[in-house]
Amino acid sequence: MKHIYGVGVIGGGGAIGLEHLASFQQSPYAKVLALAETSEARGQEACRRFGVPDCHKDYRALLRRKDLQVVSIALPNCLHAKVAVEALEAGKHVMLEKPMATCTRDAARIVAAAKRARRVLMVGQNMRFTPDAQRLKVLIEKGRLGEIYHARAWWYRRSGIPRIGSWFTRKKFAGGGVCYDLGVHLLDLALHLMGNFEIASVFGSVSSHLGTQGIGDGNWGKSEIDPKKTFDVEDRAVALVKFKNRATLYLEVTWATFQENDSGYGIELFGDQAAGSWAPAKVHTMTATRATTEQLKDENFPYPSDRLVHFMECVALGKKPLVKPEESFQVQRILDAIYTSSRTGREVRW
Ligand SMILES: NC(=O)c1ccc[n+]([C@@H]2O[C@H](COP(=O)([O-])OP(=O)(O)OC[C@H]3O[C@@H](n4cnc5c(N)ncnc54)[C@H](O)[C@@H]3O)[C@@H](O)[C@H]2O)c1
Numbered sequence: 001m002k003h004i005y006g007v008g009v010i011g012g013g014g015a016i017g018l019e020h021l022a023s024f025q026q027s028p029y030a031k032v033l034a035l036a037e038t039s040e041a042r043g044q045e046a047c048r049r050f051g052v053p054d055c056h057k058d059y060r061a062l063l064r065r066k067d068l069q070v071v072s073i074a075l076p077n078c079l080h081a082k083v084a085v086e087a088l089e090a091g092k093h094v095m096l097e098k099p100m101a102t103c104t105r106d107a108a109r110i111v112a113a114a115k116r117a118r119r120v121l122m123v124g125q126n127m128r129f130t131p132d133a134q135r136l137k138v139l140i141e142k143g144r145l146g147e148i149y150h151a152r153a154w155w156y157r158r159s160g161i162p163r164i165g166s167w168f169t170r171k172k173f174a175g176g177g178v179c180y181d182l183g184v185h186l187l188d189l190a191l192h193l194m195g196n197f198e199i200a201s202v203f204g205s206v207s208s209h210l211g212t213q214g215i216g217d218g219n220w221g222k223s224e225i226d227p228k229k230t231f232d233v234e235d236r237a238v239a240l241v242k243f244k245n246r247a248t249l250y251l252e253v254t255w256a257t258f259q260e261n262d263s264g265y266g267i268e269l270f271g272d273q274a275a276g277s278w279a280p281a282k283v284h285t286m287t288a289t290r291a292t293t294e295q296l297k298d299e300n301f302p303y304p305s306d307r308l309v310h311f312m313e314c315v316a317l318g319k320k321p322l323v324k325p326e327e328s329f330q331v332q333r334i335l336d337a338i339y340t341s342s343r344t345g346r347e348v349r350w
Contacts, residue, residue, distance in 0.1 A: 008063075
């Protein structure tokens with residue numbers, strides 16, 4: 001008989017907490033029994049909308065419940081490590097929002113806690129689960145690109161600062177700005193597609209230009225705004241990651257910039273047999289006389305397109321998480337290294 005796991009969503013009234021609640025409804029193995037939310041109004045509204053019986057103001061009350069075996073964490077970044085470690089120590093399986101933590105030391109604490117507790121831990125890198133990312137990954141694993149020697153990843157938003165004055169734009173709550181918000185997605189996906197988490201060094205530069213002037217608000221998120229509209233994080237970052245096998249990755253991200261288009265993002269991967277791009281998923285090849293581009297349309301994906309559906313399969317059926325904790329740890333190290341390199345002007349070696 002199929003076992004149904006009791007689930008709690010921490011930060012359940014926020015923008016992404018609501019997405020978690022919707023996603024868990026797609027899994028045959030999950031039943032959300034409670035959420036934790038400091039905003040009573042958002043918590044009650046989420047419970048009503050998704051038919052969740054209980055809302056706790058204090059997440060620790062949720063962690064004490066014996067009828068919950070699984071929690072997802074959709075909290076401001078500064079709380080990820082503390083709550084994830086406590087949840088794992090309480091014996092829960094944990095699906096943690098990106099970024100894993102706000103520093104490498106905290107990320108290491110989470111990975112160690114998951115090992116000690118022998119529970120499933122996965123950081124919710126949703127982009128890996130998109131059909132186009134899966135199409136490209138399948139093709140790369142078949143060797144179609146050959147050896148990948150370089151990748152380029154970018155995300156340029158014209159007016160996409162989540163919300164000026166929310167926790168996203170305050171370093172003490174978010175850890176950082178666009179690197180933590182968008183860079184983490186691209187780094188994770190690029191390394192995953194390259195199949196390469198063996199870092200040699202990182203060179204990075206971060207700065208703020210528009211957010212500090214109050215320009216570029218994207219109006220995302222549900223949390224309260226600081227009346228001073230504090231913005232003390234970066235709204236632009238570039239980085240060059242070098243791998244042990246001499247491959248390179250160039251990353252460029254902006255939250256807000258003067259540009260013609262609203263937003264654009266992508267990853268290109270250059271191999272010695274072909275190149276791949278995302279998204280949409282395409283493969284580019286050429287001979288001496290002809291260049292061709294093929295758009296990938298395969299509809300058979302190895303993983304569900306919803307990360308939480310996959311996560312519940314890992315909990316219920318013992319599948320291996322597509323996003324491994326050790327990989328998220330490497331991504332966290334790169335994020336830290338980008339800031340260190342920007343501050344010191346030097347390359348950070350592993
Ligand atoms: N995967 C993605 O594509 C994606 C997109 C956006 C955000 N995120 C991540 O999701 C997380 C949440 O972001 P968001 O956009 O939902 O933010 P949000 O501000 O909309 O929601 C956060 C919620 O947490 C609640 N909260 C704060 N402290 C709490 C506590 N101690 N106990 C219980 N509830 C508490 C807040 O009241 C709020 O409702 C962040 O880590 C963010 O980086 C992921």
